[in-house]
Amino acid sequence: MSDDLSKPFTKSSMSEEEIMKINKERKIQVTSFAFMIFLTILAFIAVATETIEVGFAIPFILLLAVVQFFLQMYYFMHLKDKDHGWPNAFIISGVVLSTPALIALILLLGVTKY
Amino acid sequence: MATATATKDKSVLWDWLTTVDHKKLAVLYLIAGTLFFVKAGMMALFMRIQLMSAENDFLTGQTFNELITMHGTIMLFLAATPLIFAFMNFVIPLQIGARDVAFPFVNALGFWIFFFGGLLLSVSWFFGGGPDAGWTAYVPLSSGEYADLGLDFYVLGLQVSGIGTLVSAINFIVTIINMRAPGMTMMRMPLFCWTGLVVSILIVFAFTPLAAGLALLMLDRIFGGQFFIPDMGGNAVLWQHIFWIFGHPEVYILVLPAFGIISEVIPAFSRKRLFGYTAMVFATLVIAFLGFMVWVHHMFTVGLGPITNSVFAIATMGIAVPTGIKIFNWLFTMWGGKITFNTAMLCASSFVPTFVLGGVTGVMLAMVPVDYLYHDTYFVVAHFHYIIIGGIVLGLLAGTYYWYPKMFGHKLNEKLGILMFWLFYIGFHMTFFIQHILGLIGMPRRVYTYLEGQGMETMNLVSSIGSFVMGAAILVLVINVVYSAFNSERITVNDPWDARTLEWSTPTPIPEYNFAQTPQVRSLDPWFYEKVHGDGTMKPAEPMTDIHMPNGSILPFVIGLGLFTWGFGMVMMNMENTIVPPFLVIGTGVILTFGSMLIRSIKEDHGYHIPLEQVKKIEKEVS
Numbered sequence: 258m259s260d261d262l263s264k265p266f267t268k269s270s271m272s273e274e275e276i277m278k279i280n281k282e283r284k285i286q287v288t289s290f291a292f293m294i295f296l297t298i299l300a301f302i303a304v305a306t307e308t309i310e311v312g313f314a315i316p317f318i319l320l321l322a323v324v325q326f327f328l329q330m331y332y333f334m335h336l337k338d339k340d341h342g343w344p345n346a347f348i349i350s351g352v353v354l355s356t357p358a359l360i361a362l363i364l365l366l367g368v369t370k371y
Numbered sequence: 372m373a374t375a376t377a378t379k380d381k382s383v384l385w386d387w388l389t390t391v392d393h394k395k396l397a398v399l400y401l402i403a404g405t406l407f408f409v410k411a412g413m414m415a416l417f418m419r420i421q422l423m424s425a426e427n428d429f430l431t432g433q434t435f436n437e438l439i440t441m442h443g444t445i446m447l448f449l450a451a452t453p454l455i456f457a458f459m460n461f462v463i464p465l466q467i468g469a470r471d472v473a474f475p476f477v478n479a480l481g482f483w484i485f486f487f488g489g490l491l492l493s494v495s496w497f498f499g500g501g502p503d504a505g506w507t508a509y510v511p512l513s514s515g516e517y518a519d520l521g522l523d524f525y526v527l528g529l530q531v532s533g534i535g536t537l538v539s540a541i542n543f544i545v546t547i548i549n550m551r552a553p554g555m556t557m558m559r560m561p562l563f564c565w566t567g568l569v570v571s572i573l574i575v576f577a578f579t580p581l582a583a584g585l586a587l588l589m590l591d592r593i594f595g596g597q598f599f600i601p602d603m604g605g606n607a608v609l610w611q612h613i614f615w616i617f618g619h620p621e622v623y624i625l626v627l628p629a630f631g632i633i634s635e636v637i638p639a640f641s642r643k644r645l646f647g648y649t650a651m652v653f654a655t656l657v658i659a660f661l662g663f664m665v666w667v668h669h670m671f672t673v674g675l676g677p678i679t680n681s682v683f684a685i686a687t688m689g690i691a692v693p694t695g696i697k698i699f700n701w702l703f704t705m706w707g708g709k710i711t712f713n714t715a716m717l718c719a720s721s722f723v724p725t726f727v728l729g730g731v732t733g734v735m736l737a738m739v740p741v742d743y744l745y746h747d748t749y750f751v752v753a754h755f756h757y758i759i760i761g762g763i764v765l766g767l768l769a770g771t772y773y774w775y776p777k778m779f780g781h782k783l784n785e786k787l788g789i790l791m792f793w794l795f796y797i798g799f800h801m802t803f804f805i806q807h808i809l810g811l812i813g814m815p816r817r818v819y820t821y822l823e824g825q826g827m828e829t830m831n832l833v834s835s836i837g838s839f840v841m842g843a844a845i846l847v848l849v850i851n852v853v854y855s856a857f858n859s860e861r862i863t864v865n866d867p868w869d870a871r872t873l874e875w876s877t878p879t880p881i882p883e884y885n886f887a888q889t890p891q892v893r894s895l896d897p898w899f900y901e902k903v904h905g906d907g908t909m910k911p912a913e914p915m916t917d918i919h920m921p922n923g924s925i926l927p928f929v930i931g932l933g934l935f936t937w938g939f940g941m942v943m944m945n946m947e948n949t950i951v952p953p954f955l956v957i958g959t960g961v962i963l964t965f966g967s968m969l970i971r972s973i974k975e976d977h978g979y980h981i982p983l984e985q986v987k988k989i990e991k992e993v994s
Contacts, residue, residue: 263975263977343548347572350576351576354663355576357663357664358580358616365608365612365679366606366612
């Protein structure tokens, strides 16, 4: 029984439907990847070219960051997938637990240094 | 423990070094944890001898500092954590009806890495003394400027043993989520499994900040970094934040499994189901969540400002609510039950009032204005020892007496057990209750001596006598273990306590594969359900077939040894006059570690099968 496990498979065991699904998934991944690159370039331009004033540029790139964060989470970390409840629960609780810690550290660290 | 096929032709030592069986690893954890516990307990006794009278010179201040640091560090990281992992390892797969944990190899890896990390911390005694900056290792006290080589051992020892703990925790999360028997839904899991799951999640989220903090401290100390050095633009308070973001959840990491053990023992010996099971589960989750939101209450006197302090004070008080839910649920479980007061139940039931005492002082400490008075006094010491000993140690003792027959095939002697309990209970309260008052009259913690005529002599003497009584109790426990091993009656029944959960449906001694057929779970407390509504045996959920088992492996041991060598090499970079150059030692460690990983990756290992006839033979033997 366990002897066959090391042998490579000659043919994929996936059905037509599954292969189609995977291809579609690949398309979505590439699209969102391109979109994320675009957002990064946008953020870079906003800061580097100085065409936009600073008061607007900071909230703008922060907004882009938030969008990127959700794209990353939903499309690359598969939060959107069905039957993905446990990983979702862990990722979300990680975000929920680390956000206050990060905010608190950013706000508190300047106050007292030693 | 019954041994089948593959382990029979191994020598005993080789078998234990290479084992990936969760039951054997549990015993290894138990032994290692007990050794560290006894070691740290001896340190506590030395400290109590030193504090027995005013201006005593039994120990020097330096030795005393090393002892408080090692006592705290060992007790939390190397005694309480492995003892909890011992029970989690042994009980959780049995309680959820699994043959083993999800990754048996990783389980062994976790143990050996933890063990070698602890060893690395402990060898500091032979290289100029242990770490001496307290278990919290606050900078600048722990920076290269003030602390010696001992602290390098602290940083690297904890880093290594932390990896082990993290690895085991991930393994338990996967096990509990994926390996439950058919019918064992999340809300049918015994509470010990629930707390085991929550604790594993806490470890994943809390030990990672610790690893990061230790890495930064290591960079500061060994590679001339300046993260925590204010003169160079660093920030000393950052360490306190990082440490307590880890440190506060750590308290819950230790106490939640104790809650779980109590929630198993009390229903079993009250002959009632656990009162408010759902509320217990949610209370556990809420405690875990709030545990991450309160770390600043360790830092009230740092000067973060009144608003910050108030927010964290209120969050801290909030934890009292789910904890109160738990306390009342235990009380209501005992209410009207047919209670058997054996040692396990004595420990479990006395846990409740003791833990309430510790909890109440916790809420007192959460009030910022008065915390300025309590801070760094013996009041704090008394508070957390009520939580740790009154909570965790009593829970662990209860678990020891409760699961001992399943683990070792015989009960511990009850007479000696009850003697141990009363010695321990009286000694504990004698040692620590009086420390509340010592703190209130102003005795600071972490001092190695105090002056005459300040009204502290008598109370310190009482406290020291109490600690000797507690030490005697542990001695009685050790005697009990040895005595029972020779004289106690062997257990042949499955279920010596007439208990409720799935682990008691397995034969004693447990065969290597736990369940010949995965059981079908039909209710909460499945074993009790089958005894009352069924025919007293678990319904099988699968036909009897060959059983697939993992092969043992020496690689976890070698990886642990590799990390030990690597860590030791890093410490050597701060040593003067090393015989071999540090880089050679680091290189050896790296090669051992990654070489073993490489071997593990490229060598195919699909385990082996216990053939059906053999399973049938073993089943006949044990039943």
